[in-house]
Amino acid sequence: MSEFDAAAHDEFYKSLLGDFLGESEQLLVALNENLLQLDQWTRLPVEQRLQQSVDNLLRDLFRSSHSLKGLSNMLGLDEIEHLVYHIEKVFDAARKGKLDFDGKIVELLFEAIDRLSNLIDGLKDPDAPAVQYEELLDRMGQLLREAGTDTGDLSRPWHAEQVLRRIETQIAHALSGVEESPAERETSSETPRRNEPVFGATASVAVSRSDAPAPPARDVADDKPKVVMPKVVISGVTDAFDGLVDDADMSSRFIPIFIDEADLALDQLTNTLLESENGGSLSELRSLMVIAHRIKGAAASVGLTRSAKLAHFMEDLLQELVESEHTLSPDVADAMLKCIDGLRGHVAGLKQGVIPSDRFPELAAALDEARRKAAGDVSTPVVPAGEASAPRPEPSPRPPHDGPAMDVAEPPGIHMADETNLGDAAAAQPVDGHAEESMLVPISGALRRDVMAVAPIGIPLYVGVATFQSNLALVGLKAELLYEKLSNVGNVCYFDPPIERLDSIERLNCIRFGLATERPERQIHDALKTAGVVGSVVEALSAAVTGDASRIETARKDAAASGGVHHEANLAEDSVAAALSPERGAAVMVPPTAPSKSCSKDRGSRSVESTSKPTETLRVDVDRLDQLMNLAGRLVVSKARFAQISDLQRTILGNKRSSLALKNVLESLDRIAELENSGDHQGSFDADIGSISAQARRIHGQLDAIRREMESFHKMHNSINELEEAVQQLDRVADDIQKNVMETRMVPIGPLFTRFHRVVRDITRASNDKTVRLEIHGENTELDKRMIDELSDPLIHLVRNSADHGIEPSEDRVRSGKPAEGTITLDAFHRGNSVLIQISDDGRGLEPNRILDKAIEKGFINSRDAERMTPQQILNLIWLPGFSTAGQVTEVSGRGVGMDIVRSRVESLNGTVELDSTPGRGVTVTIKLPLTLAILPSLMVELGGDVFAMPMESVVEIVKVGSEDIATVHGKMTAQVRGRVVSLLHLDEVFQWRGTMASSDRSCPGQCTLVIVGDGEQEIGLVIDRVLGEEDVVIKSMAENYKNVPGISGASVLGSGRVSLILDLAAVIAMAAQPNQVPVLNA
Template sequence: MSDLDMSQYLGIFLDEAEEQLQQLDEAVVQLEQTPDDQELLNTIFRAAHTLKGSSASMGFNRLATLTHRMESVLDSLRQGKLAVSREIIDILLASVDTLRALKDSIAAGKGEEGDVNEVVARLEAVLAGPAAPVANKAVANAELTLDDIEQNVIRAAEVKGFRAYEIRVQLEAGCQMKSARAYLVFNNLKELGEIIKSVPHTQDLEAEKFDDTFTLAFVSREDADTLANVVKSVSEIKDVLVRPIVLEEDQPAAARAGTAPGKPGVEAAGGKNGTTAPAGEHHVNQTVRVDVQRLENLMNLVGELVIDRTRLTEVGNGLKNRLGNEELLETLEEVSLHIGRITSDLQEEIMKARMFPIDQVFNRFPRMVRDLARKAGKEIDFIIEGRETELDRTVIEEIGDPLIHLLRNAIDHGIEEPEVRLRQGKPRHGTVRLKAFHQENQIVITVEDDGAGMDAEKIKAKAIARGLISPESAARLSRREALDLIFLPGLSTSDKVTDVSGRGVGMDIVRNHIEKINGTIDIRTTPGKGTCFTIKLPLTLAINRSLLVHVDGRVYAFPLANVVEIIDVTPDSIQHVHRQQVVVVRGRVLPLIYLGQALGLGTPIPAADTYAVVIVGLAEKQVGFIVDDLIGEQEIVIKSLGNFIGKIPGIAGATIMGDGSVALILDVRSLMNFVGEEADRELAS
């Protein structure tokens, strides 16, 4: 293939290779837990086979050679010549790692940099070693199962007028020349069509590594009776069963309910009295690859439409107030409403196009947890729930690293060694659970373990020893606040440094990443029982619902996800504790501050009979911000301030209002930190 052709198809090849490698990585780890899962083995084999074919067609010989050796090992596992073991799983995972390194090298424009000889030699050593004793495996595998490639061959044959059959042949008991009888069956059928698959494999039939039954997938233009008679013409044949193969999507619902994918249907499904689904009822979802930047551009354009929709509504209302209900204004209002509906629908569809299952992030973790657990000498059951939960692509990109740190900490800090767990009355296997689900307009991700838990007093002692906090400040901390100390840079609760943890980096990165995408993280822990980290994230970072307020003649937006409630307070209800304004709300003391003061505007709080207070919260912390006036809730398009302006304390971004003016979006965490620092300064003075 020429360089021009290579460049033309390289992007598609790399995308598909990444999908196949991710599938291999996940499925091989799963195979270690369920070694008898034949369908899982078929899935792994198909992924390796697909990658081999695409690599060979692109001229990447090292990739093709390694996947071909993997195929051989996997085929031996499928046929029962080898049994799944930890050593084989290790070799297969090492092969996947080597394949990924080759793929990354190709993506970087360096070609196939890397040596495959070592891992190929390990695979060949497995094939050359003594076969594992798996009793009667050939008979167990006599059931015909078709993979995707074989099903596609059958579909192509059916288009040309062929019919697909399952032919099950049973030889006489005590047949002395089983391989010869099988050969004659093959030879006789060869004149009438084509054999797609043999179970057991033809090599096992030739070596007589089967009992007295074998099964064929066969395509032919002949009918079932003719094929049965041809097979019966061979001597020492006890019985022959010929029945149509009905692929899953071609079956009626009733037949499909009891038939596994790629397996022959019952005879009635394809017989004279059987019914088939009308062609028009079958629907196949079609997909197309789209550059992520195009989705970003579409989202920006939709954002502009949302802004103009709001402006159009305001202009229409202004004209109506001036001119009354004139006919042209009624038409304008009708058109405005229609544009509003279309814009909302378009916005929703673009949002859905940007949504991806979180499975794309979760898939990488089973392998990581397995490797870390083996390295740490721990036994861990890793459970994933909510793989299908969808969230915005930009959020998915940011959440991977925090989850990696949390899982590593759960394995290294949380889960105890097996002997320690047994002494404590726990099972040897620790459990780490990763879960995702939707909650209102947020996505919630939890990382939970049943390990040692965290001790708030120990965390405070570590923080004091590292000089991160004074003993006086530590004494004033609540248990909740003491646990939050683990997010300080340089703090580690580990007593020893490993290559996984103990250096005091990681948890501060977790919080910084989560704050970057307007999320929150909370801790729930019980010493000796375990720890649960709860992450709450917005579904998207592009468009969000916010509460708009007036302060000092300007408009500001509180992200609605952070708004707990809105209350009115009177000046005489405001009290002072260490010169910090507070108000008592349902028995709870709430810090209070004028938003203009928190933003550094330098304007005093205006005199009023009552103040509107917006209570915002992060985890269990809550602060009340006094504002001049409430505008209301509105959907806003978030715009970055850009590199020239840079990061401004208290401000997360900006949005364009319906009248064309700019409103600033508030960074709630930064504002709450300001309140805490202000209280500390007042206390110190």
């Protein structure tokens, strides 16, 4: 058993595996989505294919598979690595133009990626069946051989030294691709500087990659050799940062991804590093490597290329140590810790919403220095001698600026490099004000008019044009970004081209905008300083325009001084335009990147001002959230208990008459006493009276004591009021807690929806006579995480049904005047306390007659029933188990199990599902779900000593009916409720209770209380003894410790601690309608 396998039993390994699962899921989604796009691309006519877009796609695909491979390698997941390695090879071949992509290859890759996700799923579930993928490997190998790619011996890459070396070089290539990618993404024309040996060392990197001696101990303890990472020699490390600049375009909302990951990873890194400082075992080094890799990935994914680079160096160094079986020398550990501190400082800065300056080059240099020292110690020269002695501009082991804290003052050289590379524009063309001016689009009079027309009143107004570099990739997105940035500065009242069209724009010369803001003009220029923008013109539209030149002059001065110029929009547009023309002088030419040092300060302040503070996120175990939810539920229960107690006390002490009565008694006793004192009586009678009054006095004294106690009761009464107030407060807090906890479990439905692109595509591919398009709306609608998980299957059924049965073949569609392409729409939105999910298609719809025929044929109904059924009832037949109208069972659907599964799944989530169809126009299925699973607003009722909860969702109304309103119709009791006839149901009719024969008195003597419940179509009046009130009950599953019982959807704990049953009203209605048969139909 190798040491690494031992680590598999480790908690740490488990957490790594968790990270791997999370990360791989994202990568798989990315792979699938990009592959879908690629698929679409292959189906375009050749002349419409854009080589550039497919290159981007292939690069992304390659990168995703490469990352996945790296991850699986580090965790020793050989199967996954093996498969993904093949996938990567195919993308690599395609990317290098050795492979012509067509539908077949895409199909093969889809299959491979499916298999891959099966393998990854298998990690979560140890009982999952083994995944067969060998055949796919063969097919991919075949493909690569045909393409003439040097495949080597793909089928068994695990034993041959020679293959290993090939893989090594492959990855070296791949990595070089990855490293260059950030720059590539920005520039279509590569910055020439990057290829020049700036300090004479970069060029040697390539040499050392191919010449690197095979790592001495590749076949370590493990008999399966690992694919080793390339030997990127860390030389000229400081230069490596020259070409790198953090992708300032990356929207700050993505930064939290990095912060979240980095915080955790840096802590782990530090701890592991400190533990292993005295040497460190191989597995510890591996752990370190994995963490560094994670940081690299996280940083790169949000465009923090500088951080990524540093993490990359760290990873490389660790890799080297692992391979050469070296231990961690104190020097290396020291340098690593410094790097960690550097990254930590960087992260801290990011948390404040600043893109801080860093001193990564120094750190990298220190790291390199430490590495070389360590290497020198054990005489394993990894760097060829000539290279090691290559001249270095910063040869010192400790760069001069290795201060204790993050210095603000960076070495000027580095800063220079930083600035010149701020945007590709600077590199792409000489930055020269005059040369630029010629290609800038000026602000036209028409633009000014347009902007004035839509401008808000009373806010300083600016108009501007930003010109893009020609042939800029993703220009639409860039424009969108500019829009967003400008929106941060002020109110963008005018934007051309319109923002909603930007998505589809491939080519764009410039954007024109109008901006109303109180902020200084400088901020607008800052916002426009974006990679890809070669220049911009902004001018203040001073509206105090009357033609008076002097006033304009002052206005302009004001503008220059404060940036705030009031504008009045009620002036004639023409005069505005005319009057403004002399002001054009105020327009400022802003080269986006100035290679001057003066600009660097400016940039620093920009990053402070313009980047908004990102929200911090935290990863939490779902179990913990469940626990919290449970606790919140208990809080709600005890809140209810408090409310009950205070209610009870109020009713007990509510009687104020007693004190009044007491007062009266006391008064009458007083009168008796007076009677004695009056003295107009004689004889023995006197004595009697005397004794009576003596008694009376005694009673008086006793009663007085009672009165005093009554007074304290009075005070208690007041304190009950206070208690009630406190309970109400508790109520609010409990509700808030519950709401907030619930919100933490909410996730957007978007990812679930986008999965269906693939489903629809597969169906379209499988049938050759129709095309289907999927439209998605409301992807930001949030649902409980568990609901999203549970919804996946029902939605797949519905979408498949729509695509397979609903949408007609293109020919038929065209014949009936519809577009040839069918559309399936997925939509999600909130309504009241529910979430609605709609799946609609524009297909042929459901034919009532066909449904009836089928239902009769299958014996669900007879033809007499059929005649009496309403259209909605006919449609509802489709939910019956075993019902399918499809003429034939196709590969994807038609087995007649789908719809009732959909229904039962949705109902298990306490939801309802409705179907609506217009023949010839399509079908809409609406799934209605409660906002949360755990808490159910219910009506509490009492019946026969039992307390039941009825979901408020299904309660229509509560009525009292007299015996005169009740009649029997063919043996069934019915009641007249405001003109309509409602059939009555006593729960005992449908529920068989333990030990009783369900024959309790079912008549309604005198008055009885009915709760009218309905599931949309049908209504039924449940006879109850008493309504207890409304309560939010916490649902407990009965199946958790027992099993599900028909008619009962769960249990909940009452405030008193007793268990009450939650009625499944839809099932109860169904049971009542067909007491002895399939509980779906009603007569």
